[in-house]
Amino acid sequence: MPGSQEHDGANNPLFGKSLLSIRQLSRSDIERILGEAESMKLMLDDGKVEQPLRNRIMATLFFEPSTRTRLSFESSMQRLGGGVIGFADANTTSSVKGESLADTVEVVSNYADIIVIRHPKIGSADEAAMHSRVPVVNAGDGAGQHPTQALYDMFTVKAEKGRLEKLNVALVGDLKNARTIRSFAYALAMFGNNLTFIGPRQLQMPGEVLRELSERYGIGVETSESLDDALDADVVYIPRIQKERFADVEEYKRHASNFYTIDKKFMDRATRDPIIMSPLPRLGEISTEIDGMKNAVYFRQAGYGVPVRMAILKMMLAR
Amino acid sequence: MPGSQEHDGANNPLFGKSLLSIRQLSRSDIERILGEAESMKLMLDDGKVEQPLRNRIMATLFFEPSTRTRLSFESSMQRLGGGVIGFADANTTSSVKGESLADTVEVVSNYADIIVIRHPKIGSADEAAMHSRVPVVNAGDGAGQHPTQALYDMFTVKAEKGRLEKLNVALVGDLKNARTIRSFAYALAMFGNNLTFIGPRQLQMPGEVLRELSERYGIGVETSESLDDALDADVVYIPRIQKERFADVEEYKRHASNFYTIDKKFMDRATRDPIIMSPLPRLGEISTEIDGMKNAVYFRQAGYGVPVRMAILKMMLAR
Amino acid sequence: MPGSQEHDGANNPLFGKSLLSIRQLSRSDIERILGEAESMKLMLDDGKVEQPLRNRIMATLFFEPSTRTRLSFESSMQRLGGGVIGFADANTTSSVKGESLADTVEVVSNYADIIVIRHPKIGSADEAAMHSRVPVVNAGDGAGQHPTQALYDMFTVKAEKGRLEKLNVALVGDLKNARTIRSFAYALAMFGNNLTFIGPRQLQMPGEVLRELSERYGIGVETSESLDDALDADVVYIPRIQKERFADVEEYKRHASNFYTIDKKFMDRATRDPIIMSPLPRLGEISTEIDGMKNAVYFRQAGYGVPVRMAILKMMLAR
Numbered sequence: 001m002p003g004s005q006e007h008d009g010a011n012n013p014l015f016g017k018s019l020l021s022i023r024q025l026s027r028s029d030i031e032r033i034l035g036e037a038e039s040m041k042l043m044l045d046d047g048k049v050e051q052p053l054r055n056r057i058m059a060t061l062f063f064e065p066s067t068r069t070r071l072s073f074e075s076s077m078q079r080l081g082g083g084v085i086g087f088a089d090a091n092t093t094s095s096v097k098g099e100s101l102a103d104t105v106e107v108v109s110n111y112a113d114i115i116v117i118r119h120p121k122i123g124s125a126d127e128a129a130m131h132s133r134v135p136v137v138n139a140g141d142g143a144g145q146h147p148t149q150a151l152y153d154m155f156t157v158k159a160e161k162g163r164l165e166k167l168n169v170a171l172v173g174d175l176k177n178a179r180t181i182r183s184f185a186y187a188l189a190m191f192g193n194n195l196t197f198i199g200p201r202q203l204q205m206p207g208e209v210l211r212e213l214s215e216r217y218g219i220g221v222e223t224s225e226s227l228d229d230a231l232d233a234d235v236v237y238i239p240r241i242q243k244e245r246f247a248d249v250e251e252y253k254r255h256a257s258n259f260y261t262i263d264k265k266f267m268d269r270a271t272r273d274p275i276i277m278s279p280l281p282r283l284g285e286i287s288t289e290i291d292g293m294k295n296a297v298y299f300r301q302a303g304y305g306v307p308v309r310m311a312i313l314k315m316m317l318a319r
Numbered sequence: 320m321p322g323s324q325e326h327d328g329a330n331n332p333l334f335g336k337s338l339l340s341i342r343q344l345s346r347s348d349i350e351r352i353l354g355e356a357e358s359m360k361l362m363l364d365d366g367k368v369e370q371p372l373r374n375r376i377m378a379t380l381f382f383e384p385s386t387r388t389r390l391s392f393e394s395s396m397q398r399l400g401g402g403v404i405g406f407a408d409a410n411t412t413s414s415v416k417g418e419s420l421a422d423t424v425e426v427v428s429n430y431a432d433i434i435v436i437r438h439p440k441i442g443s444a445d446e447a448a449m450h451s452r453v454p455v456v457n458a459g460d461g462a463g464q465h466p467t468q469a470l471y472d473m474f475t476v477k478a479e480k481g482r483l484e485k486l487n488v489a490l491v492g493d494l495k496n497a498r499t500i501r502s503f504a505y506a507l508a509m510f511g512n513n514l515t516f517i518g519p520r521q522l523q524m525p526g527e528v529l530r531e532l533s534e535r536y537g538i539g540v541e542t543s544e545s546l547d548d549a550l551d552a553d554v555v556y557i558p559r560i561q562k563e564r565f566a567d568v569e570e571y572k573r574h575a576s577n578f579y580t581i582d583k584k585f586m587d588r589a590t591r592d593p594i595i596m597s598p599l600p601r602l603g604e605i606s607t608e609i610d611g612m613k614n615a616v617y618f619r620q621a622g623y624g625v626p627v628r629m630a631i632l633k634m635m636l637a638r
Numbered sequence: 639m640p641g642s643q644e645h646d647g648a649n650n651p652l653f654g655k656s657l658l659s660i661r662q663l664s665r666s667d668i669e670r671i672l673g674e675a676e677s678m679k680l681m682l683d684d685g686k687v688e689q690p691l692r693n694r695i696m697a698t699l700f701f702e703p704s705t706r707t708r709l710s711f712e713s714s715m716q717r718l719g720g721g722v723i724g725f726a727d728a729n730t731t732s733s734v735k736g737e738s739l740a741d742t743v744e745v746v747s748n749y750a751d752i753i754v755i756r757h758p759k760i761g762s763a764d765e766a767a768m769h770s771r772v773p774v775v776n777a778g779d780g781a782g783q784h785p786t787q788a789l790y791d792m793f794t795v796k797a798e799k800g801r802l803e804k805l806n807v808a809l810v811g812d813l814k815n816a817r818t819i820r821s822f823a824y825a826l827a828m829f830g831n832n833l834t835f836i837g838p839r840q841l842q843m844p845g846e847v848l849r850e851l852s853e854r855y856g857i858g859v860e861t862s863e864s865l866d867d868a869l870d871a872d873v874v875y876i877p878r879i880q881k882e883r884f885a886d887v888e889e890y891k892r893h894a895s896n897f898y899t900i901d902k903k904f905m906d907r908a909t910r911d912p913i914i915m916s917p918l919p920r921l922g923e924i925s926t927e928i929d930g931m932k933n934a935v936y937f938r939q940a941g942y943g944v945p946v947r948m949a950i951l952k953m954m955l956a957r
Binding site: 049051065067068071072074075078079081088089240280281282283299300302303305306 | 373374376378402403404405406408410414416417418422423425426427429430431
């Protein structure tokens with residue numbers, strides 16, 4: 001386990017720090033985390049038992065619904081021997097008595113060694129980190145960031161495509177509202193991949209993000225309204241449309257009705273054996289008819305969340 | 320502990336399999352599980368500490384309210400050293416974003432070593448098992464099956480009556496909608512007990528079930544509308560009326576108003592010292608005036624849920 | 639650790655008993671608990687790992703919203719190696735099927751070694767204790783008692799003021815409805831502190847409580863409507879107004895609008911370097927402008943909840 005020695009060394013980019021955005025990490029930081037995650041995956045596959053986080057407590061503060069993120073964090077923490085406190089529904093907490101987010105976090109940071117927070121407001125995780133005595137993990141702040149998702153998306157690319165660079169990646173759908181796309185795009189750019197953003201014009205990635213990606217990282221960046229421009233991709237990433245980010249239900253419906261779908265026909269026409277990724281849940285944008293295909297990696301992708309989050313928790317906490 | 324050796328042997332009927340219906344088990348399978356449960360009960364009584372499921376994770380997916388089933392499964396798993404993830408309220412999950420049950424299960428099966436599911440739809444546990452990479456326990460699928468309940472109901476009969484066979488058992492109430500009655504009836508039939516189904520005609524057990532019980536197992540099967548036909552029973556089993564299974568509140572009220580009640584008067588008239596069992600919760604159908612009687616076993620029955628579920632979890636999971 | 643030896647001795651005032659009211663404890667009982675809590679705090683500060691409650695299960699039955707109490711109990715139990723089951727929302731339980739509190743407790747006491755209960759009805763914890771086979775901790779019964787809160791309030795006074803006696807303590811706000819004030823006042827009285835109750839006349843502490851405090855404990859007891867009478871206090875304790883205890887929203891608003899506020903101006907005018915305490919959450923009654931001051935101890939106070947609850951759990955349960 002070459003990754004293990006790095007924890008107490010100066011090379012651990014996560015120890016004792018909050019993880020708020022993928023952009024706080026360098027390319028070599030990401031490589032180190034993915035290496036540790038690889039060690040974790042081998043241990044899980046072997047059914048080995050080790051408890052480096054015994055007696056450590058993780059608090060999950062989820063102000064928005066979640067299955068994947070909350071359950072995989074809680075599984076990861078317990079697989080490492082740690083305990084979990086928290087809530088899945090802010091209506092059971094002092095928030096209903098009018099408590100501010102800052103106060104809730106300040107208090108809970110007395111009860112736990114690490115806080116994992118999901119909140120509908122952009123910037124809320126940063127605010128939480130300012131008021132916490134312990135490290136904070138941003139598990140999604142509205143349309144903002146979701147760095148641990150981006151990390152296991154990268155792990156998926158490595159595991160399924162064998163490399164992290166020089167790939168054509170098509171990012172499809174509601175590019176404006178899907179927080180996972182933005183975090184993933186920055187990580188992909190650091191490793192020198194070419195990006196094609198495919199979405200209706202009103203939901204395209206903002207121009208300043210596109211400019212920064214191409215200028216700062218020197219990669220190819222294209223935009224398109226046609227799913228046909230994903231046919232020569234190595235990786236197709238297609239989140240659902242985020243209904244809860246639309247103020248207006250009618251506007252949501254208008255977009256949802258003429259949206260992109262990955263189906264068997266698309267797979268037949270694709271030229272570079274692309275893997276299909278999704279942060280899930282999916283609604284109609286990935287047809288169940290491809291679920292059995294080797295390249296339909298979205299469920300395995302969800303599974304990679306556990307070793308990656310185990311690596312992150314261990315690196316942030318283990319002495 | 321004679322039961323313990325059987326885990327890695329060919330005789331363990333649960334190892335690595337889903338437990339979806341009591342009918343997948345034979346009489347000798349049930350005896351084996353109850354034997355293991357007896358070992359667990361002795362360990363609990365002695366306060367002994369053993370953790371065969373250390374580092375294993377159980378997911379509880381409860382799409383319907385529950386106290387008993389969820390809490391006793393979670394207690395059982397932790398008493399064996401394992402961890403728990405899950406939800407008690409589907410409104411805190413991706414179900415509200417429109418995710419299908421199949422997808423939720425497929426994802427969660429990456430996070431856990433076993434899934435315990437309760438869902439209002441008949442057949443949902445079978446559907447879950449088809450999409451899960453890990454064994455699934457049916458903890459109630461609407462008016463369908465609830466096999467672990469039937470197993471600790473059997474454990475209760477053995478513990479309180481000293482034997483599992485040749486008993487007169489009266490099953491009273493809403494026979495059509497109470498899923499626990501059907502599972503329990505099949506288990507009782509396998510052991511050669513006589514069954515009397517007592518309920519209003521509109522809520523009687525369907526004819527094909529009655530026929531199968533009597534023809535396949537060669538036991539005595541009777542139906543009645545009068546609680547007096549329970550007076551010569553050894554065991555009286557009386558679940559509450561399942562309000563949530565009635566589409567029409569008025570129909571529910573009509574049934575609830577003229578329903579059977581086990582009270583002190585009934586106990587005085589009973590001829591064979593019957594034990595009173597209930598899956599709980601109770602509403603009015605068991606009077607609190609008998610709570611102090613030795614034969615009012617329903618709370619002890621709830622307690623037997625822990626050693627029985629410990630046995631089931633250990634047999635399904637322990638290497 | 640001098641406190642540890644007392645567990646199996648006759649001197650442990652908590653072993654095997656329910657903790658329902660601060661009034662069941664003597665002054666020396668409280669000193670013993672605070673001593674054990676001090677040991678726990680040292681262990682936490684050292685990051686030492688010990689698991690005296692391994693394989694023990696705590697059930698948290700929360701019929702009312704809570705962040706602090708539930709999460710700090712769950713953290714405390716897990717830091718001691720124990721497991722946790724329970725609910726944060728009664729709507730996910732059999733209560734919605736009409737089950738009585740007595741029955742719920744009777745059942746759950748089969749699954750756990752200790753029950754921690756919060757319920758909106760005064761006296762509900764006593765009722766729970768009558769129906770439980772295991773010890774019960776009252777974690778708030780409406781406007782009634784909250785003894786573990788009072789114990790860590792006392793711990794806070796000791797830690798921050800260096801002593802537990804001969805202090806002037808101002809208790810400010812909704813004295814009629816805030817359950818934490820009443821429990822704390824009795825504990826303070828046992829140790830011979832002088833109490834000033836400051837609140838609008840309609841929300842004053844009932845006369846019989848005031849009389850009992852002064853006559854039974856021989857301490858100084860005063861009432862006032864003016865916050866200026868807190869200026870010469872050593873300790874100022876100011877809970878939020880309990881909106882949920884008012885039947886009438888208008889009445890609540892009338893009180894909330896002209897209420898007391900601890901701010902920088904108050905701190906400047908205070909003469910005895912007072913510490914500011916609150917059970918939290920706070921609404922407007924403590925200005926965030928004093929959060930950075932050494933004497934703003936309310937967040938540290940929340941943190942003391944963990945070692946104090948660890949001490950209580952260990953003393954109640956450890957063999």
